[in-house]
Amino acid sequence: xxxxxxxxxxxxxxxxxxxxxxxxxxxxxxxxxxxxxxxxxxxxxxxxxxxxxxxxxxxxxxxxxxxxxxxxxxxxxxxxxxxxxxxxxxxxxxxxxxxxxxxxxxxxxxxxxxxxxxxxxxxxxxxxxxxxxxxxxxxxxxxxxxxxxxxxxxxxxxxxxxxxxxxxxxxxxxxxxxxxxxxxxxxxxxxxxxxxxxxxxxxxxxxxxxxxxxxxxxxxxxxxxxxxxxxxxxxxxxxxxxxxxxxxxxxxxxxxxxxxxxxxxxxxxxxxxxxxxxxxxxxxxxxxxxxxxxxxxxxxxxxxxxxxxxxxxxxxxxxxxxxxxxxxxxxxxxxxxxxxxxxxxxxxxxxxxxxxxxxxxxxxxxxxxxxxxxxxxxxxxxxxxxxxxxxxxxxxxxxxxxxxxxxxxxxxxxxxxxxxxxxxxxxxxxxxxxxxxxxxxxxxxxxxxxxxxxxxxxxxxxxxxxxxxxxxxxxxxxxxxxxxxxxxxxxxxxxxxxxxxxxxxxxxxxxxxxxxxxxxxxxxxxxxxxxxxxxxxxxxxxxxxxxxxxxxxxxxxxxxxxxxxxxxxxxxxxxxxxxxxxxxxxxxxxxxxxxxxxxxxxxxxxxxxxxxxxxxxxxxxxxxx
Numbered sequence: 001x002x003x004x005x006x007x008x009x010x011x012x013x014x015x016x017x018x019x020x021x022x023x024x025x026x027x028x029x030x031x032x033x034x035x036x037x038x039x040x041x042x043x044x045x046x047x048x049x050x051x052x053x054x055x056x057x058x059x060x061x062x063x064x065x066x067x068x069x070x071x072x073x074x075x076x077x078x079x080x081x082x083x084x085x086x087x088x089x090x091x092x093x094x095x096x097x098x099x100x101x102x103x104x105x106x107x108x109x110x111x112x113x114x115x116x117x118x119x120x121x122x123x124x125x126x127x128x129x130x131x132x133x134x135x136x137x138x139x140x141x142x143x144x145x146x147x148x149x150x151x152x153x154x155x156x157x158x159x160x161x162x163x164x165x166x167x168x169x170x171x172x173x174x175x176x177x178x179x180x181x182x183x184x185x186x187x188x189x190x191x192x193x194x195x196x197x198x199x200x201x202x203x204x205x206x207x208x209x210x211x212x213x214x215x216x217x218x219x220x221x222x223x224x225x226x227x228x229x230x231x232x233x234x235x236x237x238x239x240x241x242x243x244x245x246x247x248x249x250x251x252x253x254x255x256x257x258x259x260x261x262x263x264x265x266x267x268x269x270x271x272x273x274x275x276x277x278x279x280x281x282x283x284x285x286x287x288x289x290x291x292x293x294x295x296x297x298x299x300x301x302x303x304x305x306x307x308x309x310x311x312x313x314x315x316x317x318x319x320x321x322x323x324x325x326x327x328x329x330x331x332x333x334x335x336x337x338x339x340x341x342x343x344x345x346x347x348x349x350x351x352x353x354x355x356x357x358x359x360x361x362x363x364x365x366x367x368x369x370x371x372x373x374x375x376x377x378x379x380x381x382x383x384x385x386x387x388x389x390x391x392x393x394x395x396x397x398x399x400x401x402x403x404x405x406x407x408x409x410x411x412x413x414x415x416x417x418x419x420x421x422x423x424x425x426x427x428x429x430x431x432x433x434x435x436x437x438x439x440x441x442x443x444x445x446x447x448x449x450x451x452x453x454x455x456x457x458x459x460x461x462x463x464x465x466x467x468x469x470x471x472x473x474x475x476x477x478x479x480x481x482x483x484x485x486x487x488x489x490x491x492x493x494x495x496x497x498x499x500x501x502x503x504x505x506x507x508x509x510x511x512x513x514x515x516x517x518x519x520x521x522x523x524x525x526x527x528x529x530x531x532x533x534x535x536x537x538x539x540x541x542x543x544x545x546x547x548x549x550x551x552x553x554x555x556x557x558x559x560x561x562x563x564x565x566x567x568x569x570x571x572x573x574x575x576x577x578x579x580x581x582x583x584x585x586x587x588x589x590x591x592x593x594x595x596x597x598x599x600x601x602x603x604x605x606x607x608x609x610x611x612x613x614x615x616x617x618x619x620x621x622x623x624x625x
């Protein structure tokens with residue numbers, strides 16, 4: 001991370017003219033040391049003022065250049081995309097009502113909170129300039145936390161509160177203070193415009209001068225960072241603290257009750273690179289409670305893996321995996337003994353950008369592999385398994401089963417990032433990509449020239465650690481596209497029977513040009529769908545139950561909640577923010593996972609709509625207002 005840098009280097013004794021302008025002290029031998037110290041302090045203070053003047057002046061110059069050359073313009077939303085538009089903060093927690101059903105007795109007290117983008121200044125922006133056009137992409141936008149507080153009162157009564165608040169990242173504060181868009185979009189657009197955005201967001205012209213035989217090096221920066229710290233993707237818990245996170249920066253600590261943002265979490269300065277949105281806590285194994293993390297970057301080292309102590313205070317292990325490309329891996333997996341590394345052909349590459357290509361690229365058909373690494377191993381200890389080319393943003397779970405390591409995830413043959421090539425209509429590209437797959441299309445290969453290339457299916461890889469063999473197959477069919485999986489968190493890294501996903505409404509998503517999730521699915525990994533392989537053209541599929549929402553209602557940020565005192569893996573509830581497009585009303589649904597296809601046991605109506613976003617968690621805790 002680039003920061004403003006100011007260095008002093010002494011080159012000999014202080015010049016006499018500095019002594020003559022020192023504070024006038026009584027010239028006695030006992031005060032000579034004090035006089036010299038004050039002279040030095042005066043000198044350093046003067047140099048500090050000079051450096052601040054140069055930095056402020058250079059910042060104003062580059063801001064004026066950006067304002068005169070670049071024009072920020074809105075990226076309009078279609079009527080079908082209106083719930084992707086940002087909302088305002090409610091200001092303080094407000095009481096909300098359970099309008100249908102009631103909160104179950106075995107529902108735990110706690111906070112259900114979801115993260116998601118909520119762009120400042122009315123929506124995502126693009127810029128036009130002499131360098132061309134650059135645009136924010138759909139995953140950008142400042143993070144806002146939407147929190148629902150479940151507070152149990154006397155006699156089984158519940159009080160439910162709602163609040164929302166921006167994650168107060170450093171870059172959020174910068175633009176809020178300026179009260180205007182300031183960071184140039186730096187991911188999508190014309191190559192020259194992207195390069196210009198990278199340079200002008202950072203700006204590190206070197207100034208050097210010498211004063212009083214002291215060399216002064218000043219790096220005046222406009223912002224000192226390529227892009228904004230979005231903090232809009234997930235909320236994670238570790239060591240009793242909660243953090244907001246997105247892939248391009250370290251997490252920020254937040255207070256879930258007040259939604260206040262605290263300091264960056266860089267593990268006491270030991271982690272200086274991006275941080276995955278999906279770290280994993282090691283369960284029921286040696287080192288229980290440690291957090292396995294990784295961070296990817298556009299420059300070497302491309303992929304660094306780390307292990308954080310259970311209390312969150314110490315980085316116990318840090319290793320460069322020595323990938324040969326900047327794989328934009330969104331998740332890492334863990335088993336009881338291993339770390340699981342996903343390497344697929346969605347890449348970020350600053351060198352490609354400088355040569356005229358795109359910063360982010362899905363290189364269709366290029367190699368994919370899965371790495372299995374001993375918990376405290378290094379790059380040489382990783383056992384790599386070549387697999388069919390794919391894109392898998394989200395892992396459902398990973399675990400050991402005899403000699404095999406099993407990896408389950410939501411796999412597609414195309415990627416929603418970075419979007420279409422330059423010159424291709426963005427809405428048409430996404431519209432085609434979200435279309436359903438035809439059942440008779442046996443040789444579908446995910447090329448962007450075909451419809452349905454973003455269709456995502458539950459998939460399983462079995463990696464034999466003894467023979468090196470790989471068995472891979474689809475676990476679900478082509479009737480529903482699934483993503484944003486979740487499990488009972490107590491089974492992370494362990495063999496499990498159940499999983500849950502959000503289900504994409506392929507027709508609505510195609511019409512909208514954005515992913516809309518019209519149902520939830522419960523996956524039974526140890527039960528089949530009752531159709532034999534001989535009766536189907538496809539692999540044996542697992543049993544799936546669906547919880548379908550009302551027409552034109554779509555969910556976001558679903559999370560699993562274990563019932564109080566539960567002993568079985570699927571004893572729980574799914575909580576989800578659900579928005580009805582016809583009424584423009586947002587609610588929280590509480591769905592019993594044992595009666596998954598039944599209506600929700602409770603619906604809680606919120607005081608304003610909640611835009612579609614990303615991941616949510618449920619944090620069991622006592623809340624008091």
